Amino acid sequence: MGKVRINLINSLDFYEKCLLGKVNENSFRYELMQPMKTMWDYLNVPLKATQPNGYDVVMASEMLGIWTPRKSIQQVEDYLPELIESRIFDEYQEVISKGMDAFEKIGYSIPLEKIDITILLGDEDSQEMKVNKGYSGFGGIPGYILLMAVPNDFNKKRLKSALAHEFNHNVRFTFEPFNHGDVTVEEYIVLEGLAECFAEEMYGKELIGPWIEDFDQEEMEYSIEVIKEGRKTKGFGEVAAYMFGDEVAKRQGYSPVGLSGNAGYTIGYHLIKKYLANSNKSIAEATLTPTEEIVSVSKFFDEPHLQRIGSATTDL
Template identity: 25%
Template sequence: MTISVIDSASSMRQVLATTPSQRTDLIREMWAPMAGMYHFIPGGVDMANVHRQNFGFDWDGATEPIREGLERLIEADVWNRITKALKSGAAALRSANLGIEVPDLKVLLILGNPENKHFIDEVQGLSAFGGISGYITITIWPTPQVLKRLEAIVVHELHHNVRYSPDGIMWDPLTVTVGEQVISEGLADVFAAEMFGDSGYTHFVSASTYSDDEVLAKVVSGLHITGMQNFTAWVHGDATARLLGADPVGLPTGAGYAAGARLVQAYLDSTGTTAAQSIGTPLDEVLRVALPRLGLRLNREQ
């Protein structure tokens, strides 16, 4: 496995140092190594738009807060920490699953937009994606909580990356269900917790959401739903759904993460396995074991 953590510190510094008219192209250059994530889109995508969609910092806005955020990232040694976390996470997965293939990785860390209220207040300075094998993007604002959780954030995305590797679970946009994402988030969070304790659990999910039986039952009622445009409300909650123009379903932020963690833990407790060992376990098997243990049933209406 080759880990390529992009030197985005230099790229972001260059963006901030140049004239506003030159910044858009530099943003595209910074994101260029990640273009392979969008190989399935004819003609590719504008990576400057990808930056915005990932809550990336506003290169046309005030630069001083971004400079200060960048210095905090450098002081926290985040790029080296990401590399070390990926190596330790990969080792843990290999140890739990003999013969498992961990893909070569390209990893991009960027500063988020501190002026975006949803990014700062609702998801508390974190937006990350590791669902396309070989690539991980992490957008953060360097709050103490985010910096403390950095390694857990990284291995969470690594778990996704390996689960959806070519030899792993297939993510078919036409047939994938809410349940698959819910269980994948639960597995990734529990894996991070196996490595880093309670800090493994996604921090924008409140403790009350993790323990709310009504939230769990509500999410379970939507596990059968297909169509990725419908996933946001069930996994990320109503606030994110509204932001993206989707219909809310009556769930708090991170409800799918909380439900996923409870379902996964029920499965692991029943089988005596770990989230590392269960990285390739199919959704149906997790639900077959977990739902009865929690006194729940799957809604199979289409």
């Protein structure tokens, strides 16, 4: 297969129309989201609900923290210049090309014809945006990436790193597909650890995402033990509590398991660090390695606490 094409959905034109008062919910559906319809179809999200106020792409976008025309146009006025100033619209192609180069170097031809990317304004009122310092992304369907931000001084310089993170998900899922109903805690922490370590290698530790927490030794030890005991737990609802922590679990209706925020992301990051050290593989090679092998070679859940925690905390 030849080089993967990189296609940016033109969200800027949509936001410019917003400022002119020329958009509504249907514009959002059929101008901004229609180009990503295949992705939404995979997620069983219709562009428009069959019943009034039913579940559709507008509601799903709001749940992800994306600004929609149901919210104030003032947000577009306030944040669009900041999003443009971040230069992500100029640099997205460099990010994906650099990421693809890493896999070309190890001889992996990414089995995609193109990757569609949409860069969107987040909703400043969204709790999803607030807990992630105003930015987030979705790369769970190979060939499609969403990046959303309520631009601020913290996240504007991290958008390239976030895009690299989501690109890694795209590649990982071409190798080891994500089964929403059967995903395990172990698979999810490896998935997120790989993506953040990949982004870190591309853009540096100083631009690491806020989902990697700086736990002290006691918190690390405790979190590792909870995740170790629950690492074979299956199903997104059950797994989410391990990934996001008790506060998010309670808010989203999941059963808490006694973990701090972003525990799964943090433990996954350190597990991948341990795997890379033990295997001498590159992060691109690790991305194309089965979860069970990564966990086994990392010995992360097998080593004495002080050994694995000591090496982990020095990485932050």
